[in-house]
Amino acid sequence: MRKTHGGLMLGACIAALSAATVAQQAAAQQAEPKRGGTVFVHMNTEQGVLNPALRASTGVYQITGRFMEPLIDKTYDGYVGVLATEWSSSEDGKAITFKLRDGVRWHDGEAFSCDDVAFSAMELWKPLLNYSSTLQANLESVDCPDPLTAVFNYSEPMPLDLIVAAMPDLGHPVPRHLYEGTDILKNPHNQAPVGTGPFKFQEYERGQYIIGVRNDDYWRGPEYPYLDRVIWRFIPDKAAGAAALEAGELHESGFNGISMADLERLGKDPRFDMGTQGFENNVAHSTVEFNLRNPILADLKVRQAIYHGLDLDFAINTIMRGFAKPGHGPIPSVGGANYTDDVPVYEYDVEKAKALLDEAGYPVGPDGIRFKLRHRPAPWGEYTQLWGEYFAQAMKEIGIQVDLVTNDAPGFLNGVYRDHDFDTANGWHQFRSDPAVSTTVWLRSGAPVGTAWSNQFGYESAEMDGLIDAAAEELDPAKRADLYHQIQRLAMTDLPVIFAIEHPFVGITNKKLINHHNTPRWDSSSWYDLWIDE
């Protein structure tokens, strides 16, 4: 009970903090924006490919978001058109029409038109872009009845909700005139992007920095963007990143770029805004994943017992410092209509866990142990490493010995997804706006062995597969949502994986920046209205 209290208080404290942030921002917004200045952004890892139409990952968007714009973006007021202005679906759902924005020019001066969209969709989004190739598998052609209208033709019905939700991440056109007739994967513009965004790419010095400069010909008008330059600095060491923020050499670090301890410490410094605002679209689950090929774990009672043995409030408050909440299955609470909390839950109850294990036929042995598990914690950073260690401790309480097998990223992905050489694993599953983009593939059977973030559990359920397939083609939003609610309930009943905790990323920003984190995917967006008060 005491712990729950602590959680509530911390939650209230965070709410108060973010209210203060919003108030401050509102006050600043009334001030007249200043033109000019350079913003320095922290990056942990290098990006070899700077083309969001070839690599769907936040590390890429964090940079290319300034240069290249999607057809549609997500704001706190819902989906708004960027390069598209309107979208609609035909009656049978097999044709999706986008009206494109007039008067947009690429950074090299050429006009943006439907030709670019059609080329990008057929040559990049469908065959080459991760996740998008599944989404666009049924895309047959893109017609351009006029230069500002693009019609996507599908062989099977495509829900409009799904394609719209996917567009902010998976809908970046590239300039056709620079890519057509070239080897797309080796095109030099993959490292020197040409887009339509408020900033133009200038220079990429590997291992050091990327410089973007103001686009004077931006379609939103000559007043935008306010900044002269955006510079990204690659600082892999988290402690060094924190020191650079503190010394004023960096203005922003997103996606947990520095350690939670430093985020908490600098968050108390009046010079910084710290929190999850602006990351709502990038919610991930910390998970516990079972290998159902292990006869012990194939027993549902054992999996339920493990769920009951996890003190989620404790983990949320110590590992994520309160910036998280318990999960309710594969779809996080930011999933909109497709999310439901009407699912079976497994509250923290050590006695119940022990009773379930006894019932399943695994009594405590003479050494105090019921059975052993080989556990692989994913190396995706601070949360996954600590969550793996917590899991091992929590299991000890209910008599399960967990041996941790640590490895780097290639080792983990091979061990878990290809070789299935694990009993349990813990990792990280990111939600990408709509469950059909990358969530349901995790629960559906039939993916080739070795595919990362596909069904590594050995979970096969005809009911689950049927629900997933039906939802992917359901056009009626209400029926679609209902199917996803059923999927969540089934996942929480069968428990091939525990979606234990959901958390957005945490970021830290120098308060000199005004209009920061004002959209739910701000670090991936264009920053046309960002300005610096100095």
Add this chain to the structure above:
Amino acid sequence: MSLLLYLLRRLLQALPVILLIIVGSFLLIKLAPGDTVDALVGDMGGADPAFVARLRQEYGLDQPVLVQLWRYLVKLAQLDLGWSYVYEQPVTQVLASRLWVTLLLMLGALSSAFVVGVALGAFAARRAYSAADNIISTLGLVFYAMPSFFLALLLVLLFSVKLNWLPVGGIRDIGAFHTGWRLWLDIATHLLMPTLALSLIYLAFYMRLMRTSVLEVMDLDFVRTARAKGAGSSRLMFHHIMRNALLPVITLLGLQISTVLGGSVVIETIFSLPGLGQLAYTSVVKRDLNTLMGIIFLCSIIVVVVNILTDLVYAWLDPRIELK
């Protein structure tokens, strides 16, 4: 002439060594689970099987290991280090952009450590067990025992965060666009702390070794003879003792110069210096085989060359040693 023949023979002998190193490291890296595509997919948060298969084919990773090795060796024989799929650049370009940073850092740190360490060590030995010796030896022990990352972070905390005198990291001030001598001054300020942090640790090595070595030589017969002949104390120190005491120190210097290209992973990481050490580390994590092999190839060449140079310096310092 005999020197030239000697060099030629040593270089020829080195060829099979380098080949062995290349083949051995290639196979060793291949033993690690997963490849660069796995690392990339981990970075991206997943990809579908077709995407992964296409990348493997593109990178030539769908071939058997021996075929990959043969292809690599054929390219290497033409002095082509290949393409880095992580940086999407030729490996030579990746290495060249990092090489000078590491060379500046390591040579700066090593040479200052060598000069100061040898001087302090000789000084301490001459006044063995005095107060000055005790202070020098204690400080040496402290730097020797202090982990480099800790020392580096302490320096950052003091000089960058609290005093705001020196930049936190990087090799130059990116937003300032300096040119000419201002650029070099800027680079020097950025390298000051990392060089200091690194050289204090090396310094401790040289000092301790030099002190012991001088103490040992001081008691030898030829020193007593020289003193009996009436050699002054400074001539005795510089001409007779130090020259002989330097031999083990040169060995250490040779060993450490061989590792120069490896850089210092810890120091480069903390100060975000784009050097070879940091590059090697990320190349392992990302399984960037070509880049890693390029670094290993460069390092093996340096080791061979420095070994030969060390032998030459031995012969110069001590005429009793013959080059064979």
